[in-house]
Amino acid sequence: MKIFEAFMDPFGPFEFLARWGHILSGVTWIGLLYFFNFVQVPAYAKLSDGARSEALRNITFRALWWFRYAALSTFIFGLLIISVYMGDDPSGESKTELYFRGAHGVAILTGMLFGVTMFLNVWGIIWRNQKVVIGSAETVAAGGQADPAAPAAAKAAGRASRANTFMSIPMLFFMVFAGHGQWFGNDTKGTIVYWILVLILWGLVQASAMGLIGGMDGPFNKAFFDDHKRTIIGGFVWLAIIYFIGFELLLAP
Template structure:
């Protein structure tokens, strides 16, 4: 067991196998590969990727950004050369998968246009679509921030892309500010994502 758990890849393989067994159990008891079954699968993937994305966002903001000024200068390269690039890899790809699965889920459930238009594309106006639409727009802004601002700036700040000391400092500040914007948006976004299904179904 220790051999399995000491290797992340093997741990994840077993974890996904167990998840697939559970999904097969749901399929067996539900009895169909219809749209509702696939909505459940898409929701699982959406939540799984979302936990990774937002978890890493919170790691950066609650831990790394706050504690970096306290780390001795000779130890900072350990974070900037090894930890941050790896965390940013999972962060940006989790953001992409979360956003794509969310769009697929909304499309499959038949409310993508209604959500994008905040419920104004239908009569009468739907508050449920307005709320989930707000969440989708907040998540979209966050997704764009990751790929258009945070990751490009972090590449300069971490030295993945060439830049002098001033450019690295400016890029680090830019990445931090956009990361803080995402942290600010994440709490209301999560309110819409978690409450909407319960309140409006």
């Protein structure tokens, strides 16, 4: 069967199937991320306490299962894609070096930085804090007292979710750019300065979302994470800075 010929080679069937799984999982993950931020949060703000509690227990809880495991499978399929490019090709040249060189490599590594951060936010911040919020809602529904830690947990989960939405815009751009940004060749310059710029911008967003810069209600969070529309605008501005300064100014040969 043709599908088993050169199964593990770069651009072979294994990579294709891993990439297909990566995209399918990613669509599910990011689709739910946008549902939470663009639909659920604004809608829940208009519900009564009782209706919001019931929705948290019956809608959000189910959606979070698909959300976190879609994030996990996206991450795993991404690792499988990268595994194809480990080691040397038959000529003795490093497949890893070939895959990550030039503009393609910089773009895919940039997308990976944001994507892995988003994955860690899902499991390390969002889900961990949402368990507190949903647990509190279940306790109240059973006639008990609300968990006093629930409001802070909801804020922490919300900030991380908005940070993921913010980062998803450049993440998706650079993932697609790596395969289809054909106007950039393999010759690049200024890579070190580019990464300094990207890491500073990434650190600002992530540290702010975690409350490490000015607390959970610091200036950056208030400006970009309080309203989902400003989160979207901020993500596109962030992308423009990285692309036009990073790629067009610093990396272009």
